[in-house]
Amino acid sequence: MTGAMTAGGLGRGVETIGAWLLGVLWAAPLLYAVWTAFHPSDYAVHFSPFAPLTLTNFAKAWQAAPFARYFLNSFILVTSVLAAQLVLCTLAAYAFARFAFAGRSLVFLLVLVQLMVMPDVLIVENYRTMRGLGLVDSILGIGLPYMASAFGIFLLRQTFKSIPKELDEAARVEGASYLQLLRRVYVPLAKPVYIAYGLVSVSYHWNNFLWPLIITNSVTTRPVTVGLSVFASTDQGIDWSVITAATLLSTAPLLIAFLLFQRQFVQSFMRAGIR
Amino acid sequence: MTIEARIAAAGGEGKTARAPATRERAAPIALQIYGWLLLLPAAVLLVAFTHYPAISTFLHSFFSTPKGSRPSRFVGLDNYQAMLADPVFWQALGNNIVYAIGTIPVSIALALLMAVWVNGKLRGRGLLRLAYFAPTVLPMIAVANIWLFFYTPGYGLVDQLGGLLGFGAHNWLGDRRTALPCLMVVTVWKEAGFFMIFYLAALQQIPPVLAEAAAIEGASRWKFFRRVTFPLLMPTTLFILVNAVINAFRMVDHIVVMTRGGPENSTELLLFYIYEVAFKYWDTAYGAALTMVLLAILGLLALGQFLYLDRRVHYR
Numbered sequence: 001m002t003g004a005m006t007a008g009g010l011g012r013g014v015e016t017i018g019a020w021l022l023g024v025l026w027a028a029p030l031l032y033a034v035w036t037a038f039h040p041s042d043y044a045v046h047f048s049p050f051a052p053l054t055l056t057n058f059a060k061a062w063q064a065a066p067f068a069r070y071f072l073n074s075f076i077l078v079t080s081v082l083a084a085q086l087v088l089c090t091l092a093a094y095a096f097a098r099f100a101f102a103g104r105s106l107v108f109l110l111v112l113v114q115l116m117v118m119p120d121v122l123i124v125e126n127y128r129t130m131r132g133l134g135l136v137d138s139i140l141g142i143g144l145p146y147m148a149s150a151f152g153i154f155l156l157r158q159t160f161k162s163i164p165k166e167l168d169e170a171a172r173v174e175g176a177s178y179l180q181l182l183r184r185v186y187v188p189l190a191k192p193v194y195i196a197y198g199l200v201s202v203s204y205h206w207n208n209f210l211w212p213l214i215i216t217n218s219v220t221t222r223p224v225t226v227g228l229s230v231f232a233s234t235d236q237g238i239d240w241s242v243i244t245a246a247t248l249l250s251t252a253p254l255l256i257a258f259l260l261f262q263r264q265f266v267q268s269f270m271r272a273g274i275r
Numbered sequence: 276m277t278i279e280a281r282i283a284a285a286g287g288e289g290k291t292a293r294a295p296a297t298r299e300r301a302a303p304i305a306l307q308i309y310g311w312l313l314l315l316p317a318a319v320l321l322v323a324f325t326h327y328p329a330i331s332t333f334l335h336s337f338f339s340t341p342k343g344s345r346p347s348r349f350v351g352l353d354n355y356q357a358m359l360a361d362p363v364f365w366q367a368l369g370n371n372i373v374y375a376i377g378t379i380p381v382s383i384a385l386a387l388l389m390a391v392w393v394n395g396k397l398r399g400r401g402l403l404r405l406a407y408f409a410p411t412v413l414p415m416i417a418v419a420n421i422w423l424f425f426y427t428p429g430y431g432l433v434d435q436l437g438g439l440l441g442f443g444a445h446n447w448l449g450d451r452r453t454a455l456p457c458l459m460v461v462t463v464w465k466e467a468g469f470f471m472i473f474y475l476a477a478l479q480q481i482p483p484v485l486a487e488a489a490a491i492e493g494a495s496r497w498k499f500f501r502r503v504t505f506p507l508l509m510p511t512t513l514f515i516l517v518n519a520v521i522n523a524f525r526m527v528d529h530i531v532v533m534t535r536g537g538p539e540n541s542t543e544l545l546l547f548y549i550y551e552v553a554f555k556y557w558d559t560a561y562g563a564a565l566t567m568v569l570l571a572i573l574g575l576l577a578l579g580q581f582l583y584l585d586r587r588v589h590y591r
Contacts, residue, residue, distance in 0.1 A: 011496070019392040019403055022385075026464065027406040030413075032432060033421045092317035099310025107314070114325045116573045120525050121546065124553045124562040125328035125335070148320035178309060207414035209528040210546075214554055225416045229532055232420055240424045247420045251413050258412045262405060265412065269469070270476040 037245040057245035061231075064242070066219050067249060070227035077139050077212075077223050078205045084147040085201060086194065092148070093156030094182050098168070108157075114150035123214055130215060137221050142212045146205065152197055159190045196268035199261075206254050224250040329570060335563040347560065354564035364565065366540045367548040370455060374544060375523035377455075378462045383515055385467040387508070390474030391500070411469040419529035422461045423448070426533075448534050451541035458542055461529055466522065470515045477511040478504070513583065520576055524569060545569055 035043075037058065043051040061067070095101070096108055119126060126145050127136070135141035168181050176184065187194075209225045216222045222230070228250045232243050248255075258265050336354050341347040358364050393404045410418060425432040429444035437445070447457045481504065489499040527547040530536060536543040536551065546569065553562030 015392065015395075016397050019389075019397055020399075022389070022392075023403045023406040026410065026468070029418075029421055029425065029464070030409060032425075036424070088317040088320065091313040095310040095313035099306055099313065101307040101310035101314075104310070107318070110326065111317075111321060113329075114321060116521070116577045117325055117329055117570060118521075118525065119324055121566070121569055121573070122325070122328040122332065123550065124559055124566055125331050126324055127553070128331075128559070129323065129328065144320070145324035148317040148324075150321070150325075153317060203412055207416075209414065209416045210531070210550065213531070214550070225414050225528075228420070229416055232532070240427070243420060244424065247417045251417045254412055254414075255409075258409070259405075262408075266404065266408060266472060266475075269411075269472045 033244050033248060036241050037248050039241070041239060041241040057241045058249060060239075060242045061246035061249055065227060065231040065246070067224070067227065067246070069219055070222055070224045070250070071253075073139060073221060073227075074206055074223040074225075077143055078202050080139070081143040081146055081205050082198060082201050084143070085149050085152050086198070088148050089152035089156055089197075090182070090187065092153045093160055094186060096153070096157045097160035111150045111153055114148075115154070119145035120211060123211060126211075127214060136215060137217050139221055141215045142208075142221070142223065143205070145211070149201070152201070155193055155197055156190060159193045160186050163189050195264065199265055199268040203254060203265075332563045332566045332570065335560055336567050338560055340558050340560040350560075354561050357561060358564050358568075363540050363543060363548065367543040367545050368568070370541070370543055371524060371545045374455065374459060374462075375520060377459045378466070378523060379516065379519045382463045382466045382470055383512065383519065385463065386470035386515070387474050387512075389467060389471040390478055391504075393471070394475055394478045407468040407471055409468070410465045411472075413465075415465060415526060415528035416532055418461065418465055419532035422457075422529075423533050426457055449538055451538045454534055454538060454542045458529060458533060461533075462523075462526070466519065470519070473511055473515055474508060477508050481507055517576060517580055521573065524572060545572075 038053050038055070039051045040054055040056070092111070096104060122145075130136050130141045130144075133141075135144065163186060167185050171181050171185055206223075207225060208223075209229070212223050212226045213229070216226060219227075228246060231246055335347075337349060337351060338347045339350045339353070389403075389407045393400050393407065397403065426447040428434060428446040428449070431447075433447060434442075434444050437443075445453070448454050485503055486499060489503065494502075524545060527544050527550070530542055530544055530547045531550075534542040536547055545565070549562050549565045549569065552558050552565060
């Protein structure tokens, strides 16, 4: 009995060590980046407990490229995409959940096509469309293909369908219109799903790179990801300390939000995945 | 997002098709119009940026690229013939398959291991969860910058550690034998934590009573995992698998930063090649033909999911 218990305890001990080793391995690249960014270049690749801390790498990066403008562009992009997604997906999900219009199942299947064939893949034709619309090199041009999101529609439709019909029948009896019903009953009850979807959407569009790279070509439209790649590839030679500082800088808003709201982030990604 | 989406969609449709008939019979036409109007804004954008481009990719793949004063003309299967004769295309496709096979099983296995650990009673699991998940939140482009630094010959962390063990400097990203594996390491590092989340969610839905019963029966933890946990996680595994395959063909941000497809096309992936053909050489017609291959792969994936879905329905 005691032998079995120590064997089990030993197994647990090994697992704990394994888990921590993997954890260290996973955290190491980030911690290393932090080390490099906060120390002078001389200390970039050798560690010394007495290495002086410095912010000059950040200052250099900030001066070398218009990061403030890039941040503003990313902020406009992310908020406008999210706002449009919330409105469009809510209306569409409401239609799918509560209105038995002809062809609903077929249309819903057509919506789900976007889960497989994302705008990320259709870059050639979407660029052609944007040129036709005169939206090349505009923030709207980056965001527009993503504003109607099949994922968002699907997620909200599932939530709306789970809301008991008695609730909206009661409101209908009191004379509420369908839109009032949506605003007063459905949207408030789906709040956790909105938060989950919002976090996933914001991190996706803050991080998105290939399409913004294609569609933008000036400082006034580039989001932070594209700005960072332009900065790292052309402006900087090989001063890794400055490049790393710029890298951390460009991810800082998301990283800080993640550290502050870690639980919500994890739960949101989980919630978004389960459904 | 995808498998469950389809399952729920297929399962849910049957139920709702019958149920609302009684309620919405009062003013069917008015309500139908109302429903369509609610859907309209999203539908317009979806058609404009998903369905229309998919169809026009197909059509444009049969035309030539307009050059200067020469307009685009119908060329039949010329673009596809050029593709079959294009060694870079075959290399990109081959690389992409190697990349998928090399990254997906490893990230899924690591994700499962992470989820089991973080779900258990390990010391400091909050911190571990943070460490595992953090790479997921960062942009791939930023991650690629950091890893580019690690792989720097002679100077980067990888060679520094190798130097301690007595290895010489190596140009990791400049050698065609090591460049793709190096990118695969970055992908596994980035994705494992993301997939962990889905396993974690699934694990938390397994009733603890099962583990208690197994413990009373004297089953080891490994046996319990193999006989109970793992089978119960099967739907999650398939869901993750589909997402992982999509990502393997969709995510090329790190290629742009780290290797640009080189050396000697050894890190050329399909989508990155499409990007190069369409936006560096501006051969949009050939780009459309290449995109069709990508769409065909995604379509096959959807079909596979659909067939699996059928099996699952029979189970019930």
